[in-house]
Amino acid sequence: xxxxxxxxxxxxxxFVKAYKKANNTVYVYNRSQDIVDFAIMNGDVDYKLDKxxxxxxxxxxxxxxxxxxxxxxxxxSQYFNKNSIVIDACxxxxxxxxxxxxxxxxFGYTFVGAHPMAGTHNSGYKYSRADMFKNAPMVLVPPxxxxxxxxxxxxxxxxxxxFGSFSVTTAxxxxxxxxxxxxMPHIISNAFIKSPTAATHxxxxxxxxxxxxxxAWLNPxxxxxxxxxxxxxxxNELDIYINHLKxxxxxxxxxxxxxxxxxxEEGKEAKEKVDGR
Numbered sequence: 001x002x003x004x005x006x007x008x009x010x011x012x013x014x015f016v017k018a019y020k021k022a023n024n025t026v027y028v029y030n031r032s033q034d035i036v037d038f039a040i041m042n043g044d045v046d047y048k049l050d051k052x053x054x055x056x057x058x059x060x061x062x063x064x065x066x067x068x069x070x071x072x073x074x075x076x077s078q079y080f081n082k083n084s085i086v087i088d089a090c091x092x093x094x095x096x097x098x099x100x101x102x103x104x105x106x107f108g109y110t111f112v113g114a115h116p117m118a119g120t121h122n123s124g125y126k127y128s129r130a131d132m133f134k135n136a137p138m139v140l141v142p143p144x145x146x147x148x149x150x151x152x153x154x155x156x157x158x159x160x161x162x163f164g165s166f167s168v169t170t171a172x173x174x175x176x177x178x179x180x181x182x183x184m185p186h187i188i189s190n191a192f193i194k195s196p197t198a199a200t201h202x203x204x205x206x207x208x209x210x211x212x213x214x215x216a217w218l219n220p221x222x223x224x225x226x227x228x229x230x231x232x233x234x235x236n237e238l239d240i241y242i243n244h245l246k247x248x249x250x251x252x253x254x255x256x257x258x259x260x261x262x263x264x265e266e267g268k269e270a271k272e273k274v275d276g277r
Contacts, residue, residue: 001157002027004049004057006072008035010119011089012063013044013128015161020044021130022160027057035125055081059157061114063089065222066229070099073111077103085157087114091178092229093141093171101143112154113141113171115178116163121217135164141171179233184241186223187234189216 003019005012008030016039020026027049030036039045047053054060054076062069069088080086086109090096093113100111118136120127138158142150145168155166169177193216201209227234244263251260 001025001059002057004029004054004060005063006030006049006060007063007068008032008039008125008128009063010123010125010128011116011132012061013039013125014118014130014132015061015063015089016044017128017130018133018161020046024160027053039125051076051079054079055084057081057084060084060086061089062086065225066090066092066096067225069096073099073103077107077109080107080109082108084109085112085154086110087112087154089114089116091115091182091226093174095229097141097171104143110150111143112150113174114154115139115141115174116161121215123219123222131162134162137165137167138163139174140166140168141174142168145170175230176233179230179237183223183227183230183234184237186215186218187227187238188241189213190218192216 001019001024003015003024004027005016005019006029008016008028012028012030016026016028020043025046026044027047028036028039028045029049033048036045036048040048049057058081060080062072064072069090073086086100086104088096088100090113093115097111097113100113104111116133116136116138118133138161140151140154142154144150151166151168189212193213198213247263248260250256251263
């Protein structure tokens with residue numbers, strides 16, 4: 001299979017290495033040519049991807065920031081093979097899928113929104129791995145929700161990555177869910193570590209501190225882009241969280257231990273319900 005990868009960051013680089021390890025022919029497009037040259041020299045990539053050979057690719061995976069993905073689709077869709085599958089790997093779906101579906105209809109190829117639920121706090125090609133997606137969930141947003149043949153084809157094309165499961169949803173539902181499961185934890189962690197106490201915490205922290213602060217180490221430009229692209233969903237989740245925080249603060253200010261126990265019980269029960277206990 002001929003696979004075109006756009007973007008050689010952590011996720012794009014991991015796609016490159018996964019497909020190359022499975023003996024596919026890999027084409028790569030990246031704004032920084034130094035990284036492309038290094039990947040070719042390292043044996044991870046076969047050819048540079050450009051408008052002259054995009055039509056040779058059976059699958060194209062665009063692994064850029066949302067705005068850059070939209071820009072790439074608008075600039076290069078005319079060069080894609082009409083029989084190819086084009087997917088993205090963005091953390092938000094509404095704006096990207098709107099552009100992808102529009103261009104696919106116009107130029108005759110097939111676009112499927114995608115979000116691999118994998119990664120690390122590090123960024124860049126040097127941290128990419130061929131097994132990055134092994135057993136990880138993959139979320140798909142197809143143009144037609146019940147096109148079983150298309151979904152089967154996409155899953156087979158993604159087989160070299162080793163995803164553990166596939167789920168199918170709409171762009172709207174994806175962005176609502178990801179605001180809660182991914183974007184909120186990054187904001188909470190990033191805000192929590194700003195306490196002056198953090199500078200003197202050594203010797204007083206254990207697993208809970210490490211769990212809560214792990215994703216405070218992030219790529220500020222990428223996450224800011226994702227937050228603003230999904231701001232309505234994210235603001236809604238922030239409002240819910242802030243209102244609950246105010247409840248705990250009120251209990252403390254009023255010395256109301258009974259109310260605090262009630263709040264803590266509610267949170268414990270919510271966790272048990274979510275976990276199916």
